[in-house]
Amino acid sequence: AQKVTQxxxxxxVVEKEDVTLDCVYETRDTTYYLFWxxxxxxxxxxxxxxxxxxxxxxxxxxxxxxxxQKSTSSFNFTITASQVxxxxxxxxxxxxxxxxxxxxxxxxxxLHILP
Amino acid sequence: xxxxxxxxxNKVTEKGKDVELRCDPISGxxxxxxxxxxxxxxLEFLIYFQGNSAPDKSGLPSDRFSAERTGGSVSTLTxxxxxxxxxxxxxxxxSLAVGAGARDEQxxxxxxxxxxx
Numbered sequence: 001a002q003k004v005t006q007x008x009x010x011x012x013v014v015e016k017e018d019v020t021l022d023c024v025y026e027t028r029d030t031t032y033y034l035f036w037x038x039x040x041x042x043x044x045x046x047x048x049x050x051x052x053x054x055x056x057x058x059x060x061x062x063x064x065x066x067x068x069q070k071s072t073s074s075f076n077f078t079i080t081a082s083q084v085x086x087x088x089x090x091x092x093x094x095x096x097x098x099x100x101x102x103x104x105x106x107x108x109x110x111l112h113i114l115p
Numbered sequence: 116x117x118x119x120x121x122x123x124x125n126k127v128t129e130k131g132k133d134v135e136l137r138c139d140p141i142s143g144x145x146x147x148x149x150x151x152x153x154x155x156x157x158l159e160f161l162i163y164f165q166g167n168s169a170p171d172k173s174g175l176p177s178d179r180f181s182a183e184r185t186g187g188s189v190s191t192l193t194x195x196x197x198x199x200x201x202x203x204x205x206x207x208x209x210s211l212a213v214g215a216g217a218r219d220e221q222x223x224x225x226x227x228x229x230x231x232x
Contacts (some may be wrong), residue, residue, distance in 0.1 A: 037223075045206065045223035093156060102148075102174070103221065107157035 002027050004094050006085050006106035007015075013082055020078045021109045023092030024107070029053075031097035034068065034075045040088040048090075051075065087113045117141065121207050124164075128197055136192045136227045140209030147190050148210075148221060149182060153203040164190060169209035180183045197231045204228050 003026040013019045025034065036048040049059065051068055059066045063080045079086050089108045128134050140147050142151045149161040160174045164184045175181070179197075184190040194201055204226040210219035 037166055042225075044225050045208070047220045047222070050220060075148075093158075101202070102160045102171070104160070105158035 002094055002096060002104045004104055004106035005091050006090075006092055006109050008109045009107070010110040012112040012114060016081050018080050019082055020069060020076055021090050021092075021111065023075045023077065023106060025073050025075065025092070025094045027094060027096055029096040031081045034093070035093040035103065036066065036075075036077050037091045037093065037105075039091065040115070045091070048077075081099045081114045083096055084113045084115055087090075087111060101107065117155050119222050121205075121224040123227055124225065125228045125230075127232060130199060130231055131196055133193065133195045134197055134213075134229065136194075136205050136229070138190045138192070138206070138207030138224060140188065140190070141222055142188075144209035144211055144222070145187065146210045146219065147184060148208040149190070149201045150206040150208065151176075151225070152206055156203075158206070161192070174175055174219050194229075197229075199231050202229055202231045205216050 005024045007022055011019060030053065032053045036105045038046045038048055049066055054087065056068050056070060065078045067076045075092060080106050089110045091108045092106045095103045119141055119186040122137045126134055138147065144165055151159045151161055162169050162174055162182050166187050167184050169182065175203055179195045182190060182192045191203060206223055206226045208221040208223045210221045
């Protein structure tokens with residue numbers, strides 16, 4: 001069965017601190033895709049990244065970085081030097097190759113960046 | 116270009132009434148998805164359209180829920196005999212999905228907040 005677990009329900013950090021959002025997934029497929037989405041207070045989900053299961057290279061995009069480890073079925077997201085604008089709910093998600101019609105989302109982590 | 120739009124943005128309805136929620140996907144996107152976001156429940160997949168057909172309707176919570184898509188574009192999600200537990204934000208997304216389904220990046224609309232009183 002597919003499952004995405006975001007154990008951290010809510011995190012608060014002071015601006016400029018680094019913060020890591022955890023994501024652990026379960027799937028029987030050997031080919032799958034992982035995603036992170038951001039939902040700011042405005043409510044609209046914003047795509048951040050998509051990785052396929054064959055590519056375990058870590059990715060960095062500005063202050064954002066992602067650590068994909070198949071050995072631990074994790075796809076963690078780190079924000080470096082956090083800013084107040086990073087405050088949002090962040091969702092990790094999984095899409096199996098065999099079920100190309102749906103994405104399974106985690107319950108999300110609400111991130112508060114305090115000024 | 117224009118993103119995914121949804122209407123209405125807010126809907127308050129009385130228990131037992133029917134409601135229709137509308138989604139206009141990004142032009143040219145063949146795949147369209149409906150999700151429900153309830154308080155504390157995260158995002159729940161409801162249904163997916165590839166063109167006008169929905170290969171999998173198993174995500175719909177009950178037979179009171181139905182969805183259709185005509186002309187490969189606009190989709191409507193209909194909830195009959197609404198119940199209080201139907202209160203949620205209903206999100207629509209679209210993607211290019213040319214042979215790749217949900218693996219393509221999904222672009223989300225702003226959602227419709229449904230409140231059943």
